[in-house]
Amino acid sequence: MIKREKFWQRPGWVFCLLLALFHFASVKLTFFCAVTPENAVVVWLPNAVLLAALLRFRGQRAPLLAAITFTSDVLANLNAFPWYEAVLLSAVNLAEITFTYQIMTRSRASPRLHRLKDLVKFIIAGPVFGAMLAGLLAAVVLQQVGGATTSYFTLARVWWFGDGLGLLIYTPLLLAYTQPQRQRLKLTRLDDAALGLTLMLSFAVLSAHGGEIDGVSVTPTLLLPAVAVIAFRFGVRLTTLLVALISLSTAMLMTTGLKPFGDVPIHLEVVRAQEFILTLCIIGIGFAVLLSELQTRERELESRVRERTRELEQSNARLAAISATDGLTGIANRRRFDETLTGEWNRARRSKQPLVLALLDVDLFKQYNDHYGHQCGDDALRAIAAELARHARRSGDFVARYGGEEFALIAQASGEDHALAMAERLCRSIATLRMPHATSPFEVLTVSIGVAVFTPGQQDSWDDLLKAADVALYRAKQLGRNRVELADVESVT
Numbered sequence: 156m157i158k159r160e161k162f163w164q165r166p167g168w169v170f171c172l173l174l175a176l177f178h179f180a181s182v183k184l185t186f187f188c189a190v191t192p193e194n195a196v197v198v199w200l201p202n203a204v205l206l207a208a209l210l211r212f213r214g215q216r217a218p219l220l221a222a223i224t225f226t227s228d229v230l231a232n233l234n235a236f237p238w239y240e241a242v243l244l245s246a247v248n249l250a251e252i253t254f255t256y257q258i259m260t261r262s263r264a265s266p267r268l269h270r271l272k273d274l275v276k277f278i279i280a281g282p283v284f285g286a287m288l289a290g291l292l293a294a295v296v297l298q299q300v301g302g303a304t305t306s307y308f309t310l311a312r313v314w315w316f317g318d319g320l321g322l323l324i325y326t327p328l329l330l331a332y333t334q335p336q337r338q339r340l341k342l343t344r345l346d347d348a349a350l351g352l353t354l355m356l357s358f359a360v361l362s363a364h365g366g367e368i369d370g371v372s373v374t375p376t377l378l379l380p381a382v383a384v385i386a387f388r389f390g391v392r393l394t395t396l397l398v399a400l401i402s403l404s405t406a407m408l409m410t411t412g413l414k415p416f417g418d419v420p421i422h423l424e425v426v427r428a429q430e431f432i433l434t435l436c437i438i439g440i441g442f443a444v445l446l447s448e449l450q451t452r453e454r455e456l457e458s459r460v461r462e463r464t465r466e467l468e469q470s471n472a473r474l475a476a477i478s479a480t481d482g483l484t485g486i487a488n489r490r491r492f493d494e495t496l497t498g499e500w501n502r503a504r505r506s507k508q509p510l511v512l513a514l515l516d517v518d519l520f521k522q523y524n525d526h527y528g529h530q531c532g533d534d535a536l537r538a539i540a541a542e543l544a545r546h547a548r549r550s551g552d553f554v555a556r557y558g559g560e561e562f563a564l565i566a567q568a569s570g571e572d573h574a575l576a577m578a579e580r581l582c583r584s585i586a587t588l589r590m591p592h593a594t595s596p597f598e599v600l601t602v603s604i605g606v607a608v609f610t611p612g613q614q615d616s617w618d619d620l621l622k623a624a625d626v627a628l629y630r631a632k633q634l635g636r637n638r639v640e641l642a643d644v645e646s647v648t
């Protein structure tokens with residue numbers, strides 16, 4: 156079995172074989188339903204087969220694909236023309252598609268025809284100019300080689316319109332069904348009703364003779380609004396299929412003599428049929444492509460909005476982290492400390508658990524700065540903060556830079572003894588960092604700590620806890636520094 160992706164990567168021999176068969180079948184289909192008994196071609200489908208193949212494979216193995224369809228075209232034309240005329244007319248067809256493909260490539264039209272812009276480029280390159288060129292050349296061949304007696308411009312116009320409409324109907328259909336479908340259809344009951352109505356109208360059109368049923372006019376034109384609805388609701392694939400089916404059925408009604416556009420001379424009937432098919436294609440395929448483009452844009456916009464929202468959330472989170480962090484030490488700043496203390500205070504009040512607040516102040520830091528310089532002072536603050544953060548990581552406590560050379564710690568403890576032991580451990584751990592301080596009696600940098608332990612009641616405020624810790628810290632300084640003092644909470648509140 157050939158994998159689908161591999162099959163569409165490059166035209167292999169299986170594809171070439173299928174192309175020959177499909178092209179030949181398209182010629183037969185055209186002769187079966189789109190050529191009148193008077194030999195007037197309403198739509199000529201086969202040229203679209205080569206164009207779609209070139210677009211689908213983006214020009215890969217173009218000469219091989221062209222040779223295959225050319226041969227098939229000549230063989231098919233041999234039924235209606237002598238061999239030299241068949242060869243010349245097939246060459247005209249080949250010139251038409253080569254010209255169209257070149258123009259589309261040069262104008263950078265996407266071969267998927269999924270945007271209105273690309274569809275317009277395709278229409279200008281193919282049905283308008285490509286088919287017109289073919290019409291002008293074919294009319295010369297038919298007159299000069301085939302000896303046709305019809306006027307040059309009539310021959311050219313009939314060929315142009317037949318080829319143009321064939322390209323318009325068949326190329327978007329083949330491209331839509333040979334490329335992966337992008338959007339899934341979500342159909343409602345109303346869509347089912349629209350489809351049902353279209354089928355009923357189609358049946359009425361097929362049953363009409365001479366464009367009438369019992370004197371009531373029933374021409375294929377009645378189907379146009381229904382096709383517009385289908386184009387809006389059913390996507391490009393189904394619409395191109397429906398457009399092709401209606402176009403070919405209309406042509407077939409003519410070839411079987413049912414005269415869907417009234418009892419008028421054949422040349423007028425062909426013109427009416429071609430006008431109808433043109434309107435059908437423009438409304439059906441045009442609307443479907445336009446809507447699919449709008450849906451694609453909407454999806455792109457939604458994904459861009461999602462992307463931007465994510466970026467915004469990330470930068471908000473970054474900003475929040477920055478606004479809560481102390482720039483020098485990288486630990487929480489005063490703002491975050493205030494928020495945390497409020498939260499912990501309320502939690503402790505609800506759970507009736509004691510809350511511990513310790514304020515730490517670096518001893519004789521002015522002298523340290525004076526002796527070692529401000530830069531060394533900053534390094535020392537960073538080292539002390541890192542030590543506190545290490546402690547916080549281990550214990551789950553919260554530490555912050557309270558301001559200047561002061562730090563704060565919020566913790567939970569079972570009681571005063573526990574809190575005191577914890578603060579003393581911290582005090583020792585800073586001294587153990589052994590950061591030399593030449594003008595300190597301890598010869599290393601030390602901290603003094605004031606600890607307050609308090610179980611908040613309904614009437615208390617966390618401000619009392621702060622004041623108590625501050626008083627204890629002041630006492631620690633007074634009593635010689637490098638020590639811990641426990642606050643007398645009762646006396647503060």
Ligand SMILES: Nc1nc2c(ncn2[C@@H]2O[C@H](COP(=O)(O)OP(=O)(O)OP(=O)(O)O)[C@@H](O)[C@H]2O)c(=O)[nH]1
Pocket residue numbers: 483516517518519520521522524528529530531532533536558559560632636
């Ligand atoms: N390098 C540095 N110094 C700071 C910073 N913030 C505050 N200081 C200094 O810390 C010193 C605090 O001095 P004081 O309040 O007089 O107290 P101290 O010298 O530590 O003395 P005691 O607290 O009584 O032990 C001041 O000299 C401030 O300039 C900082 O971010 N970096």
